Each structure stands twice: as structure tokens, then as C-alpha cells.
Amino acid sequence: MEGSPVLLYGEAEGMVQSLQSFPLRETGSGGWFRQHEYMEKLNMQSILNASSGQEEIIKDLLVTHGKIPTLIRELISVEIWKMKVFPVLCQLQDFHPRSTFPLYMVIHHEATIINLLETIFYHKDLKQQAEALEFDIAVKCISVLRYITDHTDSLPLSVTTRLLNTHNLPCVLVELLQNCPWSRRIKGQLQKYESGRWVSVPAEDQQKMTKLDGQVWISLYNLLLRPECQQKYNINNFIKGQLVKLRSFLTDVLVDQLPHLVELQRFLSHLSVSEPAPPQKGLILEQVPEVWDAIVRENSGKWKAIAKHQVKNAFSPSEEDLHQQAQRWAQTYSMDVMETLVPDKPKCGSCGSEASKRCSRCQSEWYCSRLYNTETTHRSCVHDSILSLRQCQVQHWEKHKKSCDLVSDAMKKLKEER
Secondary structure (H helix, E strand, O other): OOOOOOOOHHHHHHHHHHOOOOOHHHOOOHHHHHHHHHHHHHHHHHHHHHHHOOOOHHHHHHHHOOOHHHHHHHHHHHHHHHHHHHHHHHHOOOOOOOOOHHHHHHHHHHHHHHHHHHHHHHHOOOHHHHHHHHHHHHHHHHHHHHHHHOOHHHOOHHHHHHHHHHOOHHHHHHHHHHHOOOEEEEOOEEEEEEOOEEEEOOHHHOOOOOHHHHHHHHHHHHHHHOHHHHOOOOOOHHHHHHHHHHHHOOOHHHHHHOOOHHHHHHHHHHHHOOOOOOOOOOOOOOOOOHHHHHHHHHHOOOHHHHHHHHHHHOOOOOHHHHHHHHHHHHHHOOHHHHHHHOOOOOEOOOOOOEOOEEOOOOOOOEEOOOOOOOEEOOOOOOOOOEEOOOHHHHHHHHHHHHHHHHHHHHHHHHHHHO
């Protein structure tokens, strides 16, 4: 099943050129939502290009027009909004929206940007919903971190220092491996988080390294063994104790799957029997987080006023506004586009084999193309009598008819309302 492109080149270029940084106060406004739609479509197109090995047009456009800093600033801005404005907004007594969908889309905005950035880097070589998004964002950040550590030799000195000494990322990664949040057991069954969903792992595959495990180990390898990192990382007795814990994870099975870890194994063995070197006292000029500080400084003390402004102008849409938004998002998340983003092929609703055709009436059920050479009559079909080449669809009709009628009637009403 081949999917058509989400965007033509000219459309993508126009959307990239229009990307801009919005003041925090304008989060959720009409212009902000229009830009979010653009980012969503750019994200979909970049995923399609990545999965099919096509030319990296989205990455090239973002770099050519200098829009990567804009994406990063918008990412920081929505993070500040979630920390400073969202809690205040939820506590306002006069906040009773008809729909929480616009609010959810602001929360989802962070996931859209981080996913777009992750796809670009890869090409280069309200509460439960929020919690699920937070976990997915955190998982994607591990991939982004790994891509950053692949290029520590070209990072500014202050960035490497912040990664190693200010935030002590090697110790953070040790804690991640110990707690392994992407692995869980449900009723005794091991599940691992892969490709945005929890997947049950059969007993014979439980020792296999997942993509997330590999990202963490490669990040540790880069941060501990790259020469530019070894020169800057101040290892004391506490850090030594934390890093040595990694030795228990470096089993023969794990090393066989990622042979480069042999060098990390040797490094940890040497570290366990040696005394940490005294910390270096060289002069380091460290950059401050300018974008974050600038946004916080500009809006400090105005969080409640911003929340009230957004309740009135962004998150209390009228019925007409909601209807217009629903139409725009229906176009953005069209069924054909979304199916091209799903790695699994659609399955026949009758026999479960790979399907290639939808029910022409409701467009919601899939069927295969097995031949059936008898004449069939569908009372609810537009044509009274057709020659059926769809054995599975015919056999499944009695079960499918009720849901088909409901979906078809709903689609007909929507068309009449437009």
C-alpha cells in the first residue's frame, strides 16, 4: 500500500519559511494553531521520507532557511508554558471550556517538535494524556541525546562541560539502566516500550537488546570514552561508585550484541582498581540558557494574567470555532496519510490476512482481494446487484453491516452540515 506525499515541495517550503517564534501570551491563538498544523504536516512528511529512504527535503529546508533555532525556541517556550501557565490555568474558577481538545493540542505540541527534531537528527547519520506524552517525549529525548553525544568533538566546550559536570549525564544514564522505565511486567508477562507502544516479549527474546537500551549504552560509551569527554569529566569517588555499577550489566550476551562495549568493560575494570584523578581547575567560560532565561524574564510575574488571557481568547472556543478546527484537523490527519505512517499493514476484517481495499461505503473496514465468482446482492449498497470479487467482504457483511450503517450515516450528516 503506497501512500501519497503529505506535502509537495512548494507547500513544504512555504510552511518552513512561515515558521516563527510566538510570544508566550499567544500560545493557543489562531496563528499559533496554524503553525502547529504546519509543524504536524512537516513532521509527517519527514517520517515518510525517513521510512522510505527518500531525499531529506524537510531537513534541508529547515537548515537552508535557518529554522532549527525557531523549533528549539518553540520547544522551550511550550515547556515553560506547561510549567508556569498550565497549572495556573487549571486552577482558575472561571475556566469551564466546552472542549479540552485545544488545550490538549498545546500539550501535544512539545511531542510534535521533539519528534520532528529526532527524525531530522536520525536522517543526519488533561492528566493521563499529559503523562503519556511526557513518557513518550522522555523516550525520544534519549535518542536525541545519543545523536548529540555522537558529535561531542564538534560541540562548544561549554556544552560538553554541562553534559558531563553540570548535569552529570553518565550517572543519570546509570540510573536509567538500573530502573529501566521502558520495561515492565503485566501479570508476569514482560513488556518493552518500542516504536511508541508497549510490546509483549516472548521468553526467547527477553535477552535481546532493545533500541532504547542500545541508545543508552552508546551514549555512555561516547561520554566516557571519547577523548574530549575524558579530558573534561571530573570523576570523584561518588561518580566512580555509580559508574562501576555498570559492570554487572555488561554480560557476555549484551557485549555480543554490541561489541564496542568491550572497550567500556575494560575502562570500568581499570576505574574500579584506580583512584580518581584530581579535578581539573582550568578556566571554563560557560554559556547560560539564553532562550529559557529570556522567555522567563519577559513573562515573570505575569503567569496568571497570561492564563486568564488564554482562557478568554484561546481555550474557550465557540461551537463554530470548534467545528472549523475539527474540519482543519480532519484534513491534517486524513485516513490515507495516517495509514502510511503506521508500520503494520492493514488486516482483512474477515480472514486477518494483509488487506488492500477498504469498504467503499464506510471506509473504515479493510478486506483482502480473494476471488469469489458468484453474484451477490447487498440491500444497503448503492447498486442493487454487483459481481463480487471480494469473498471475505461478502462473508463478513452480516457482522459489518451494523457498524457500516452507523459510520455511513455519521459521515452523511457531517457532509450535510458543511
